[in-house]
Amino acid sequence: MQTSTTRQTATITGSRSKDPIAVQLLLIALTFLFFAGFIFMPLALVFSQALQKGVQLYLDSIREPYALEAVKLTLITAAIVVPLNAVFGVTAAWAISKFSFKGKTLLVSLLDLPFAVSPVIAGLIFVLLVGSRTPFGSWLGEHGIKIIFSTPGIVIATLFVTFPFVARELIPLMESQGREEEEAAITLGARGWQVFRIITLPNIRWGLMYGMILCTARSIGEFGAVSVVSGHIRGMTNTIPLHVEILYSEYNYTASFAVASILVFLALTTVAIKGAVEKHVHNNQ
């Protein structure tokens, strides 16, 4: 990257480009213009709308019982979904990266399937599978188990939507690390779990952490899939994004943006952590 600094045609400090300064300035200006309209303005708008009627109303909106219930349900969902998908991600990455077998390419593409499915369809499939009008769903209903329009439905739909995140981070990482270290440990007499704990886990911890952060962010913010399976029951099956929608459709814009600002804050944190993790991984290489 830094070889360019030795170039004599230093343009704007340290650019690795010979484009004329006018072109550079024009393209940089255009980039900022795009960001202004599509990134900065929406961010600024959320906080300006949320605080429009004062800090007191802002705090009241996010402390109101229904909002707190929504936060609680969202956190419960994430607390179930993220560990399950993380365990799966590590397991799948172990199988795929440490062994060769037939059908690997197919398996890897199947893992990505949920990304190609519309969130609404992600909700619909669970209504078709366990909704009260299906044979399986009505059988469950007779035994007092309700999935759709209740918390378990929100959890499975979120599991589906966030399914690939951890596996997707870990597979390329573990493939690039190969398996010599683990094989050496086994040859020296280490046991399977020891190898995983002492060798593999420290090697993948940044990728694992980043995958789990993405998984958390998406499980907190998922809207379409959860919207289909939730039934929008206030104080019962309302997550934070659904609560934002309800407030907005009731023309309660200030409260809606106040609750949305929590999500914006989380999104910015995710993006910042991503930057930090990438920098760390980059420095380690």
Next chain:
Amino acid sequence: MNMTLFKGKQRKILPGFGLSMGYTVFYLSAIVLVPLSTIVISAFGMNPETFFGAISSPRVLASYRLSVSTALLASLFDAVAGFLTAWTLVRYRFPGRRILDALVDLPFALPTAVAGICFATLYSPVGWLGQFLAKINMELINKPSGIVIALIFIGFPFVVRTVQPVIAELEPEIEESAQSLGANRWQTFRKILLPHLFPALLTGITLAFARGIGEYGSVIFIAGNLPFKTEIAPLMIMTKLDQFDYNGASAVAFVLLLISFTMLILLNGVQRWQQKAYQ
């Protein structure tokens, strides 16, 4: 890369293949494959007349047309904006570059409902941007163009993040040698850079498009959801579900899935082509 060395009839030294593979297949089936199969079962299980009746009703056809055309327009816009951003971020050094680079991922991280209410408010006739458009009698709210705005936001990181690494690997020397051989800037761009970046660009466009036709949360607030005019296909599924028309919802969903998967398979082809281009 190490994998190729070990291919062949090498004995498995590492433990846990059976367990990890078994759990992977079980979990994948339980969470993804079995639930997804309900759409296929439902679509093939219903009376063909019901199926074709549902997907060929004028309102549903209008929603497919709208979803495909807005997603296509948005992904083409993203191709330009994403290429520009990736180029600027990789090649130039300027204050704020790192922050911009990090914020490229915001559309991935921001819940779609929040993006939805933001754009609906920004472009409302009294909104920060909408008030200027109102003066020139232009309105984006409740119009297909509003949907395009939301989808541009959603698809943007896909293009940047696929094109950015390819530009980073591109040695500026290639362009320099082209120019020293007498090519002008435009020729260098068209004959040298574009062919090299095209596969990555196409991948980005396809990903943005595939995401765009299924997108729901960010679109419904700005779209106004007027039948025949601004109803996207995922919303049609939602509407049919609200009316307990499960067959109709499955039929519409089946076709939408078919479009997405076709895009994915095409993308796979593009990626193979891309790999070949680098060999």
